[in-house]
Amino acid sequence: MTKRVAILISGRGSNMRALCQAMASPDFPAKPVLILSNRPDAAGLDYARAEGLPYTVIDHTQFESRAAFDAALHDALQKARPDIICLAGFMRLLTPGFVEKWAGSLINIHPSLLPKYPGLKTHQRALNAGDTEAGCTVHHVVPEMDAGEIIGQSRVPILPGDTVETLEARVREAEHQLYPACLRKLVES
Numbered sequence: 501m502t503k504r505v506a507i508l509i510s511g512r513g514s515n516m517r518a519l520c521q522a523m524a525s526p527d528f529p530a531k532p533v534l535i536l537s538n539r540p541d542a543a544g545l546d547y548a549r550a551e552g553l554p555y556t557v558i559d560h561t562q563f564e565s566r567a568a569f570d571a572a573l574h575d576a577l578q579k580a581r582p583d584i585i586c587l588a589g590f591m592r593l594l595t596p597g598f599v600e601k602w603a604g605s606l607i608n609i610h611p612s613l614l615p616k617y618p619g620l621k622t623h624q625r626a627l628n629a630g631d632t633e634a635g636c637t638v639h640h641v642v643p644e645m646d647a648g649e650i651i652g653q654s655r656v657p658i659l660p661g662d663t664v665e666t667l668e669a670r671v672r673e674a675e676h677q678l679y680p681a682c683l684r685k686l687v688e689s
């Protein structure tokens with residue numbers, strides 16, 4: 501049966517786009533039922549609009565607390581009835597209460613080979629450490645940041661002369677392959 505997928509974004513939305521493009525294929529066993537941004541100006545929303553995909557904005561600046569924002573997020577998701585929620589560059593920490601409500605359904609993509617480099621500035625940290633490879637990870641979301649069970653990883657080389665920008669671009673290309681593949685794996689499991 502076709503699974504229902506919600507995608508949460510905050511910005512560019514290139515992973516959201518990769519997921520939606522994969523789901524547009526008739527043999528993909530999932531479909532997007534909601535694109536949700538916490539920022540009204542997220543560039544990714546342009547794609548949702550252009551493609552006629554269902555989207556909504558819940559602007560976190562309009563809420564007094566993280567818990568109040570998460571409650572609104574929860575309501576919007578309950579209405580959309582997703583089987584899986586993909587965080588795709590969603591730059592908000594979620595409260596443990598929210599994460600527990602959607603446990604097992606909530607997944608994220610992170611631009612490092614976890615457990616290496618949870619958090620921000622992953623490419624800078626990999627370059628500073630002199631690493632010879634980098635990559636990305638799709639994982640289940642648990643209350644602790646970037647710590648849930650790993651669904652899949654993709655590796656890329658770090659090349660001589662790489663900058664944060666060149667490495668980020670290489671990792672992002674890998675993300676666009678990995679995220680749809682992991683979504684499929686999860687949906688078919």
Ligand code: GRF
Nearest residue numbers: 512513514515589609610611
């Ligand atoms: C990606 O690098 C992802 O791994 C991280 O945030 C970035 C989002 O990029 N969580 P985009 O908005 O999908 O283009």
